Amino acid sequence: MGTARWASEAPPTGAPRTRPRGSLFAEPSRTQGFDRATLHDDASRLDSPPRERAVAPGRRRTQGVETMETASELAVRLTKLSREQFWNVYTEFDWPEALSGERYCMKPELISIYGTELWDELDEAQRMRLSLYEIGNFFSLTLQGERPLVAGLSDRLYSKKVTEEATEYLHHFIDEENKHMIMFGVFLQKYLGKVYPEKKIVLDREYSKGEEELAFFCKVMVVEELGDYYNVKMMLDDEIEPIVKQVNWVHHRDESRHLGFGRRHLTELAEQWLPVWDDATKARFSDWLGAYIKSSWSDFYNPKMYDDAGMRDVAGTGYQIRKMALAHPATAAHRAKASKKLVNIFLRLGLLQEQPDL
Template sequence: MVSDVIERSERFQGILGRLSAKSIDDYYNPYRLFEWPDRLPEDMWWMSPELTTTHGTEVAQRLGPEQAHALSRYESINFYSLNVHGIRELLVEVVNRIHTAGFEAPSEFFHHFIGEENEHMWFFAEFCLRYGNGRIYRQPAGAAVTPAASAAVENLLVFARIMIFEELVDHYNSTMAADERLHETIRAINRIHHQDESRHIAFGRELVQLLFAEVRKTATEEELESISSYLQRYMTHSFESLYHPQVYRDAGLDDPHGVRRQLLASPARARAEEQTFRKTAKFLRKTGILR
């Protein structure tokens, strides 16, 4: 039982207590925290250029300064749109487990998690609606979950996906929060999200380790290989969601679907994905989840 594994882990119990206390101490009102200018300057970066999907590619070399700034603007809107959709999905999964059998111990922290993620979804959506021409980019269908062999495997996959998504986003947040080339409004939302996500990631890693320990007791080699393969595909799918053809169309690039195919095939994409998930992949390999 999940609850037995969690209850026996004094380390996890201590982490839950500290993270819940930190959530209370760091609490803020997002509806009062941010200043929203009527408009943001268009002749500057809206995303760190090193994070844009064209960075280090032939496509980037063809862009003039104005189009490069426009691309970063729409890439920014897509990144926050990805957050809105990703947060909605993870909230559903956590709400489905709060105060249920097996998840009694982390339920108090789940309350903080749900409240914080709901507020994150609000300010990311607010940014898109204010500065993205009143819209949130649609996202491609997610990586389908292979029918789990057991409830234990399903729980592991759910929280591993949440952890992967949060670590992807946090890589971008931490970079943009410190980038003085960006407008302060952009830096502020990335900074506050990074502050909260550091707690969520710490929680997620501990929970995923415990869930995997439970799965490992009874899983076959074939099942462990399937879990590893699925999560590797999920990381790639999540990263490739940043490569949105509508972004390239809005930035005025010809043949946006062709641009996406070219960028996905570029060695720069592979390097960027590896760098983004460097810490995540190291953790998953160390625990034996990725094989």
């Protein structure tokens, strides 16, 4: 098993950019002032018809009426964006030889035991060490979640399950997810010496018509929505290791497109199949989806992560810490907050029939 790599001094020259590339990090331009009197004296402006309001992203206007874009129409726009923002995973990062050891690797508020009595008992050095293995577990979860995602998307290329326009975008989707796996893999092998293995067991089951397709894209949404919540919280945080901040930013940059497509495509699938399912099928799917979200959250409390961080000498075995953390009100509140957008999407679409107990 590999060991974590820290540096006793500041990162060497060539450390990752503190502001990764991307328009999000550009300084906002200052709005120029204007003379209102001059504006009102301009007869040509006064005589001109009012400007038509711009169409919001993700919507279209037909004969003056705004409606949602279809997944295929959205895929065309996303394909263009992916081509414009194409990047090379092998040149995007200047990987430091070791982490500084002087900053958190995960934002403290996102650490799995934050808000518990155990967190209060840890000193700063113990918290920082735990943060390394927490980010290692988070990146491992994301990597492991993207493996079946890529396999499933590949299986849908040039099939009747998706349109020609969607197939074109899925090529970019798969390419970007593959880059993410490389990115997370480099970080994990370089600074932890390993990738935490996947714990989920896939059981064969029979599906009603359309159920397997809906289940696949629901799983995609769970992995990506929960992951993006963490990405957004860390990608602008100057208090964490710069390379961690950059990895979160790069991941979010692509995932914002993936999430847009996933939400739209899932909406169309729900509109297609839910009306033909009987009540028993809807209830069964809702129960499965709630259990899947809960199971996905349990992976954030990896016993091995606690053991690797040296917590056994402080608070018992990793399994004991996991049990305590999952049952604590503070962590339950965190899971509910982080899942709010995801759960609301599923409730709105009718895929969940009630708020799951997370």
